[in-house]
Amino acid sequence: MSFVVTIDGPAAAGKSTTARAVAATLGFLYVDTGALYRALALKVEREGISPDDADAVERCVAKTSLDLSGSPDHAQVFLDGEDVSREIRTPAVSELSSRLAAQPRVRRRLVEIQRGLRDRGALVGEGRDLGTVVFPDAEVKIFLDADLETRARRRARELQERGIAASLEQVRADLERRDARDRTRADSPLRPPADAVVIDTGGMDIEAQVEAVLGVVRAHPGCPQVEERR
Numbered sequence: 001m002s003f004v005v006t007i008d009g010p011a012a013a014g015k016s017t018t019a020r021a022v023a024a025t026l027g028f029l030y031v032d033t034g035a036l037y038r039a040l041a042l043k044v045e046r047e048g049i050s051p052d053d054a055d056a057v058e059r060c061v062a063k064t065s066l067d068l069s070g071s072p073d074h075a076q077v078f079l080d081g082e083d084v085s086r087e088i089r090t091p092a093v094s095e096l097s098s099r100l101a102a103q104p105r106v107r108r109r110l111v112e113i114q115r116g117l118r119d120r121g122a123l124v125g126e127g128r129d130l131g132t133v134v135f136p137d138a139e140v141k142i143f144l145d146a147d148l149e150t151r152a153r154r155r156a157r158e159l160q161e162r163g164i165a166a167s168l169e170q171v172r173a174d175l176e177r178r179d180a181r182d183r184t185r186a187d188s189p190l191r192p193p194a195d196a197v198v199i200d201t202g203g204m205d206i207e208a209q210v211e212a213v214l215g216v217v218r219a220h221p222g223c224p225q226v227e228e229r230r
Contacts, residue, residue, distance in 0.1 A: 003028075003122040003224055004137075005217055006130035009144035010179055010190060011094075012151035012158075014201045014209050018144065019126035021210040022217065023072040027226045029120050030072035033127035033134070034097070036110055038088035039066055039079040041097035051099045058105045066113055070120060091159065091166060091174065098178045101128075104187040122224055128182055131193035140217050143192035144209070146202040151175055 005028070007019045016032060023030035041051075043064055049056045069076035076085045087093070100106050107129075114134045117123060127134070131141035146154075152172035159166045182190040192198050197216050201209050217223055 005124045005140040006138045007126040007142045012155040013144040015126040018209045020072040023124040029070040029123035031125035035077040037097040102185040128190045129188040133188045141193045141196035143196040143198045150202045
């Protein structure tokens with residue numbers, strides 16, 4: 001079994017940036033589970049399938065190939081062999097992926113794919129149910145969180161930097177809606193694992209977040225001895 005670090009938390013808590021940096025520093029595989037849901041959402045959107053049609057969505061999942069490059073420096077997600085890393089980062093795809101993620105049949109299939117990535121070696125994965133459902137036996141479990149206002153400002157800034165127009169009010173409402181969906185869904189609700197280290201990133205910059213997580217990982221007696229990259 002490989003050494004697994006899970007980083008869970010709500011949207012815009014800093015999971016992706018932190019997980020990429022930690023994986024790059026330690027030379028671990030980087031697993032962006034949210035990208036898999038987004039890629040599936042992109043296919044559902046392209047094929048004109050209603051997210052409320054659970055049977056049609058399940059058929060779509062069954063015939064869909066999803067994969068990650070695993071490289072923290074140049075993370076890519078592949079949908080049926082096509083690199084869709086840029087196409088999946090729109091607010092519309094994000095909203096649709098959240099709706100699909102609430103469907104138990106979708107989650108079961110995506111969990112299978114995620115668990116298979118463990119065969120590639122030590123990894124840092126980020127998502128919403130990695131420590132509770134996907135890798136409940138992970139060696140290190142982190143839960144990143146921040147208040148809604150802080151997360152909304154972060155997400156609005158990210159979208160603006162990518163040239164996507166979105167007001168702070170709209171982003172805040174989208175996050176609030178997604179939080180409610182993620183925390184109350186019947187299957188794999190968003191919650192900190194009982195044995196996770198919870199880190200409030202509200203007052204932290206990205207460097208502090210990364211160092212906080214690295215400190216927890218390095219302190220684990222089973223952490224592989226690697227030549228760290230800086």
